[in-house]
Amino acid sequence: MQPLKMSIMALLSGLPLFGGTAGASSTLFWGGTIVGFNNDTNSLAVYRNGSILVENDRIAAIHEKTQSKDEAGDGVEVIDVTGQILTPGFIDTHRHGWQTALKTLGSNTSLAEYFGRYSSPASGADFRAEDVYIGQLAGIYEALNAGVTTMVDHAHHTWSNETSWAGLNASAESGARVFWCYAFENTRNAEGPRTVVEQLANFRAMINSEGWKSSATEIGIAYDSWGPRPDVEERGKVMKLATEFDVPVITTHSLGGPWGVTNMPSDLAELDILKGDIPIIFSHASFLSPNDRDLLRQNNHYVSITPESEMHYGHTHPHSYLIQDQAALGVDTHFTFSTDILTQARIWLQSTRYRLFSQVIENWKIPRNTPETVNQAFLLATRNGGLALRRHDLGVLNKGAKADLIVWNARESPALLGWNDPVAAVMLHASVGDILDVMVDGKFVKKGGRLVVEGYDEVRERFIASAKRLQEVWAAKDYPVLEGQWMAGGSEFADTMKVDVVSGQGNGYGELFVE
């Protein structure tokens, strides 16, 4: 796709179709199928042969009918997207970017094993600032390549001032829209314990610094000790900080049932922060109760469903399908599985269908309708992420929204040949490999199928060196012995059934192919 420069006179004579004046950094996506959002009907709106005019960081106009591309002005980069599909970028409402270097080590891990081996407290002594920086950057690039333009990072790499800064710096430099949420938790680094008190001072210095302010990154708060047994004084300090700086989001790991790490809306019911203006994202929220559901709706907070994580580790999501009106999607530990929200949305859509079909089938009845549509899955992956952040300008393509978008290679991809409904094409047929261009905040981060971020070759080299070192460290670590009771809930460990994929002797379970 060659950018074409057009004359300013042509633009002026063509007004008012494109609206607004084309500034120095304007891009016109011309002639594609746009999956937009109609605020009046509160639903997706598809514009065939449409155009999107981006000015600086926002969408200046969307047009249903294509006017001649010759009518764009001087300095407007025209991208001919005839035959292509344009969607908003995906929103990941829960991830831990620092973990990228552990990629492929946790393919068979359970959650209890994860805590003992890969979690933040299990990693603080071995990750240097360089590892956090380069892993965070490489991980964000992986997400951008997959069309994830906004991410809420539960940043529990706050083991030292240096490792904390490293994650923020990488986020700000990445070009992604990162809600980087500083995690407050008593933890350990190579020198010894690291306390919440030290973290509070570190946070203050970081949020008052200037470096990140000119980027698309914002600083939020992550905190996992709301309940059931809070340190009331510590919790009070975290809430005070959140209010003082009016952070854009607070996030927490929420996991009930036998896990007992509750941090549920009901744990916050008596706190002013639940009724306040700061959105709170409850990640996983497995074993949510009807009371928790009501508190989410009354106070407009969201859960982050991370479908693959909750299946991979066994959090499970017994009731999450009942709260999809206050839910968005997330990835979680992308070192163990996919980093892309498209996969999450597809897994979630089909597992919701499976689950709700089963309720009918179990009664010897035949389902008449589908429980969830591709449009709903698409909204979960895009707009609901914006709503979880109380941002109506994220996760949608309409006038005034942030210019965070994807161009899908619908014209040439064998997977998309013959598509008609663009939402179904993306949700059920496309893959990350079909993503041609990705724009964040009005700037291309991927173009023509390749990342166009600065110095990617160097990032790759530095990341591989870091990953190699850490993977050697991890190879020498013992696996935790899971005897007695799991940490929080007093629940006992038990064996899962192993399936057989080999007939005769053995079951094919095997070892990890880790050197």
Ligand SMILES: *[C@@H]1O[C@H](CO)[C@@H](O)[C@H](O)[C@H]1NC(C)=O
């Ligand atoms: C869409 O509606 C929301 C409120 O429901 C509002 O905040 C937002 O500005 C609207 N966007 C547009 C483009 O009108």
Ligand SMILES: *[C@@H]1O[C@H](CO)[C@@H](O)[C@H](O)[C@H]1NC(C)=O
């Ligand atoms: C879109 O443009 C193509 C040619 O590029 C044309 O065949 C088609 O009819 C147009 N569709 C609409 C809805 O205008």
Ligand SMILES: *[C@@H]1O[C@H](CO)[C@@H](O)[C@H](O)[C@H]1NC(C)=O
């Ligand atoms: C960490 O940063 C805070 C705030 O800048 C500072 O007060 C503290 O001394 C630093 N800690 C160390 C160990 O350097």
Ligand SMILES: *[C@@H]1O[C@H](CO)[C@@H](O)[C@H](O)[C@H]1NC(C)=O
């Ligand atoms: C992060 O960036 C700041 C400037 O904003 C710089 O002073 C600091 O050294 C950087 N720290 C790391 C660990 O990259």
Ligand SMILES: *[C@@H]1O[C@H](CO)[C@@H](O)[C@H](O)[C@H]1NC(C)=O
């Ligand atoms: C994963 O594989 C490793 C090595 O084979 C083993 O030690 C570990 O216990 C396995 N984890 C689970 C949860 O099965």
Ligand SMILES: [Zn+2]
């Ligand atoms: Zn997590």
